[in-house]
Amino acid sequence: MTKAEVEEFFARLQASNPEPKGELDYLNPFTLLVAVVLSAQATDVSVNKATKDLFPIADTPEKMHALGVEGLTRYIKTIGLYNSKAKNVIELCRLLIDKHGSQVPQDRETLESLPGVGRKTANVVLNIAFGQPTIAVDTHLFRLGNRTGLAPGKTPLAVELLLEKRIPKPYLQHAHHWLILHGRYICKARKPDCWRCVVSHVCKFKEKTPDPVSA
Known part of the structure; x- marks a missing residue:
């Protein structure tokens, strides 16, 4: 062109x-990050169905981490690759708590260092949550x-x-x-x-x- x-x-x-607007449902930057991680090789519709009950009770890294892998799995088992995604999300929560003050990083390199987060996921979060032109x-x-x-x-x-x-x-x-x-x-x-x-x-x-x- x-x-x-x-x-x-x-x-x-x-x-x-x-x-x-994006079609993933979320409550804050953290739940957006989780939703995008869960959406890998899955439809936004399937993710929204799983997170409609999850996010109201786990909208922070601490609350999500407290569920543990087994607890989180019960909410997301209808999503493809749910076992590995549950492990990634729980570890992601631990790192956010331990290394980032429970805040979602606002730069691509740091985001990509989190489990389950690649360049595409990082770009979605930076664009939607933080208004960056990615x-x-x-x-x-x-x-x-x-x-x-x-x-x-x-x-x-x-x-x-x-x-x-x-x-x-x-x-x-x-x-x-x-x-x-x-x-x-x-x-x-x-x-x-x-x-x-x-x-x-x-x-x-x-x-x-x-x-x-x-x-």
């Missing part, structure tokens, strides 16, 4: 959804960056770094959410809804899906 096309791409996404490249963003021509790259990191360079500053704060939601509901993996896409005219995807009704 050209610079002008990138500008229009995000201007149209902004016009269609001025204040995009971009978490999941499968949706990776697909969208390559398919549309917005930010082609062979790895998630390559796509992330190119997005950071190409997205105009006024759009950086919300870009993460716009792209995830667009990839989740419009620019879907198997059959994108190109006929109802607000940015289809600047998208470089050649095999655009026609309107099923008119087709």
Whole structure:
């Protein structure tokens, strides 16, 4: 995409959804961190179902840690990889208590030192909890960056770094959410809804899906 096309791409996404929000439920930065850790290889819907009873009773590292692995497992056993996630979350809580004054760190490197927290998870937390203009490249963003021509790259990191360079500053704060939601509901993996896409005219995807009704 050209610079002008990138500008229009995000201007149209902004016009269609001025204040995009993530779909994970949380109460504070700590519960957001836990929710994102639990969401690895799981849907936001499945995580929200598990945490609706968990977070009201365990909204701090101390309360969560007090549950122990077995206690936490009872709440999250409907989520994929729940055993390893329970162990990571409990250890994560211990480290937050012992090393960080029970506060969620506000820098990527420290976040990534916590169990179960990779670059993508850290970027989500930094963006949503602390308002930093980070971009978490999941499968949706990776697909969208390559398919549309917005930010082609062979790895998630390559796509992330190119997005950071190409997205105009006024759009950086919300870009993460716009792209995830667009990839989740419009620019879907198997059959994108190109006929109802607000940015289809600047998208470089050649095999655009026609309107099923008119087709």
